[in-house]
Amino acid sequence: EVQLVQSGGGLVQPGGSLRLSCAASGFTFIDYAMSWVRQAPGRGLEWVSLIKSSGDTGYAHSVKGRFAISRDNAKNTLYLQMNSLKPEDTAVYYCAKSNIPGNLREYDYWGQGTQVTVSL
Numbered sequence: 001e002v003q004l005v006q007s008g009g010g011l012v013q014p015g016g017s018l019r020l021s022c023a024a025s026g027f028t029f030i031d032y033a034m035s036w037v038r039q040a041p042g043r044g045l046e047w048v049s050l051i052k053s054s055g056d057t058g059y060a061h062s063v064k065g066r067f068a069i070s071r072d073n074a075k076n077t078l079y080l081q082m083n084s085l086k087p088e089d090t091a092v093y094y095c096a097k098s099n100i101p102g103n104l105r106e107y108d109y110w111g112q113g114t115q116v117t118v119s120l
Helices: none
Strands: 003-008 010-012 018-025 034-039 045-051 057-059 067-072 077-082 091-098 107-110 114-118
Touching: 003 091, 003 107, 003 114, 018 034, 018 091, 018 114, 034 077, 034 107, 045 067, 045 077, 045 091, 057 067, 077 091
Parallel strands: 010 114
Antiparallel strands: 003 018, 018 077, 034 045, 034 091, 045 057, 067 077, 091 107, 091 114
């Protein structure tokens, strides 16, 4: 059974940092691209970042230079380091597994979501 279990998140002041984690199980983690996707209040899903099996990464323009995605294939865990956080980063963040090896942004499993709130 595929599981993506998230941890991290919370309340942080503007300019602060947080790290999200996503522990994966039930599939060969190293074979799949993984992404972070977020949903702000009242808005649709927004892709944030991805990391390929090779370790190559991609970022949305809104977070480039502030967020860093990484993966530890030995621990089957995905991370998102978020720095210089802004109020507009407030959202529920989800990790997502690509549906087949080689695909990047089509997903078949999602984490449970974790709230990130950036506010004074």
